[in-house]
Amino acid sequence: MFDAQFAEDYPEDCQPVTRIEGDSVARYGNNLRPLGPVPQGRTSPIFNYPYARSRETLDAISRGEPPDPCHGWKLQFINPLTGGFAMPTIGSYIQLLPKGFRSQDYRSTDGTVFSVVEGRGSVRIGGSAFAFEPRDTLVVPSWHAASFEAESECVLFSYSDRPAQVALGFWRERRG
Numbered sequence: 001m002f003d004a005q006f007a008e009d010y011p012e013d014c015q016p017v018t019r020i021e022g023d024s025v026a027r028y029g030n031n032l033r034p035l036g037p038v039p040q041g042r043t044s045p046i047f048n049y050p051y052a053r054s055r056e057t058l059d060a061i062s063r064g065e066p067p068d069p070c071h072g073w074k075l076q077f078i079n080p081l082t083g084g085f086a087m088p089t090i091g092s093y094i095q096l097l098p099k100g101f102r103s104q105d106y107r108s109t110d111g112t113v114f115s116v117v118e119g120r121g122s123v124r125i126g127g128s129a130f131a132f133e134p135r136d137t138l139v140v141p142s143w144h145a146a147s148f149e150a151e152s153e154c155v156l157f158s159y160s161d162r163p164a165q166v167a168l169g170f171w172r173e174r175r176g
Contacts (some may be wrong), residue, residue: 025048026055027113028045043086044080051117058095058097067098069094069176070175072097076091087163089161090160091110091162097119097153097156099148099150099153102149102150107144110161110171112160114137114138115158116155117134117157119152119154123140125144155175
């Protein structure tokens with residue numbers, strides 16, 4: 001509804017590479033930041049979140065605490081300079097549902113797109129149930145109750161417009 005999208009073409013055929021591969025992770029990916037100028041913009045300077053590291057983190061936290069009744073173990077990808085969302089208008093998340101997990105209903109004002117990375121299960125959105133498996137895409141519209149059931153251990157990647165709603169002060173959620 002902002003109608004603020006546009007694109008600018010780079011004037012040359014190829015944009016020059018000014019840093020070596022891995023530079024952003026080396027600078028910002030280990031809870032450290034070089035002294036000096038802070039990168040401009042509100043998007044994460046890393047913008048690279050390797051699945052193996054994310055999966056390892058999910059495994060580690062799943063050994064140390066019980067799953068959240070609505071989300072299992074869910075993590076938000078962040079901007080390491082601010083601790084906030086990785087992008088100013090799109091929130092991104094990864095979550096682990098243990099085998100046999102049955103979540104409580106959850107609803108929120110952000111419409112959420114889920115991509116199934118691992119595992120099989122089903123989701124109930126409103127009054128309809130849908131089976132899922134790896135590479136499936138699921139959409140939970142704004143303020144529709146959703147609950148997940150995991151046949152096997154599942155990993156879900158998701159993204160939503162939560163940061164924009166939070167910034168505007170109208171994001172809400174309801175658990176259970």
